Amino acid sequence: MIQTVEIFYVRNFDDTANIQGGYKITWSDNDNKTFVPLNGEGNRHYQEILEWVALGNTITDNGGGE
């Protein structure tokens, strides 16, 4: 089951700013980290994130300050 979801950031091509890269899922039943593209159409993990949010959970977004 999903434990946390965080928006992940990446440096842009010019290495001048952080831009959103995707979602990072951590799981409650293992130590794996799953990375899901921002454009998640057709991606089953993206669908799981939507369902997880619909249950009242919140995606963490620290603006690239990790």
Place this chain on the structure above:
Amino acid sequence: MALTTLPTAAFATGSVGTSQLADGAVTTEKLVADVNFRNIIINGDMSIAQRGAGPSGAFASGQYIQGPDRYKIDISNMGNWKSSQSTDVPSGQGFNYSLKLDCDAADASPSAGDFIYLNQPIEGFNTASFKFGSSSAESLTLSFWVKSNKTGTYIVRFYDIDNQRALSQSYTISSASTWEKKTITISGDTVSGPNYDNGYAFAINWCLGAGTTYTSGTLNTSWNSVTNANQFVGQVNLADSTSNEWYVTGAQLEVGTSASDFEFLPYDVNLRRCQRYYFVINQSGANGGPLHPGRTNGSADINNIGVACPVPLRIGNPSVTIQSGTIMQVWANTFSMTSAGGGSVTSLVNTGSDSIRLMLNVNGFSGLSNGVAANWGPVISGMPVDAEL
């Protein structure tokens, strides 16, 4: 000695034409063995197990199992189970593996909403031959070998995901711990059919137990909109003891009203069909595996990493997982280092569903020179790429 069949030489060329054959004498069933890729189920012989043979630990609902590829478990509070690729197979049928589900924690008195079923999701592109949604809708035949210590009635559901319509049929396991072949034929759905696209369109569900929410009505044996109470009526509770186990192999879903012999595909073809949905970026570097080209971006990131896919994936935006304990390694100029704390995939560029190449960006490094060519790879263990339905 009497001949039971006439040799080819007994017929003059052209002597047996259409007019010599009575209507219906040569049926589809007598020809169907020559139809390639007639099995809609992928990995029906359970021979491909990219996630490992197992047995697994307990799994969450919707999780693709450890053991044979392309199967997942949908479960709600119906005990705990372990899955594996087993070498217990029906004798003399050509199978080398089966899928085993082993009850690890029992649920002898399920609550109303509890259930468990084994599920093979089917992509819409693979359902065109059904001709559903038209007056030409084809009958489908599901055949499989099954074995369990628990005899009784079991339910299989045929599920049109796109239209939320379903049809259920029962089968009986008659002899405990004995391989039995089951064949189920259903009519086609003339009302609607799965979408012809790369989405989750259709499913075969082998039920292993369900509470009254799904069993209190009348079994739905014709195509109808899903009514929960009619889905799994009569199903035995295989979750009632940790001694219980269930095996299946030789699963084949085909168009027509009878089951043909199981269609054995070459191993490489079967593997490639599974890899449209899941493959692993193999461990690299110190482990001797392949590296993947990219470039450094700043001091900590490797961007534009090209990862070749074995086949075009179902989607161009799959998920990538860093498994527990995996780290990444990069070689850039004379520089070589491993990532701190496993590193991260920072983005994956959607390269389209027909692409055979992924583009990853990763980080977790330090001290890299900016803008130089780099070779990257995971070490310790591989990184799964998931485009499953």
